[in-house]
Amino acid sequence: MIHCRDMAPHLKDEPVTLIQDGWSDIHNSPVIAHCIHTGSKAYFLCSDETGANKKTSDYCAELAKKAMSVAAANYGCHVKAVVADNEKKC
Numbered sequence: 051m052i053h054c055r056d057m058a059p060h061l062k063d064e065p066v067t068l069i070q071d072g073w074s075d076i077h078n079s080p081v082i083a084h085c086i087h088t089g090s091k092a093y094f095l096c097s098d099e100t101g102a103n104k105k106t107s108d109y110c111a112e113l114a115k116k117a118m119s120v121a122a123a124n125y126g127c128h129v130k131a132v133v134a135d136n137e138k139k140c
Contacts, residue, residue: 062126
């Protein structure tokens with residue numbers, strides 16, 4: 051997976067899929083991570099340490115909206131679809 055900043059010019063005006071997934075960092079702290087996929091390549095976008103925040107569907111949706119804003123503002127791409135974990139809250 052390539053970091054977005056390395057491919058910023060290639061992402062401008064591209065339709066992408068936002069991928070949201072729950073991870074743990076090396077200290078086992080909960081993290082929600084976001085990647086974008088162009089259809090042929092995946093790029094790491096951002097992550098949020100969730101700490102004590104309850105991982106509700108509303109919380110995950112807010113993080114997804116924030117990630118969409120990051121994708122548009124920093125890389126000029128447009129999120130056309132969202133894929134999330136296979137969990138009830140997502």
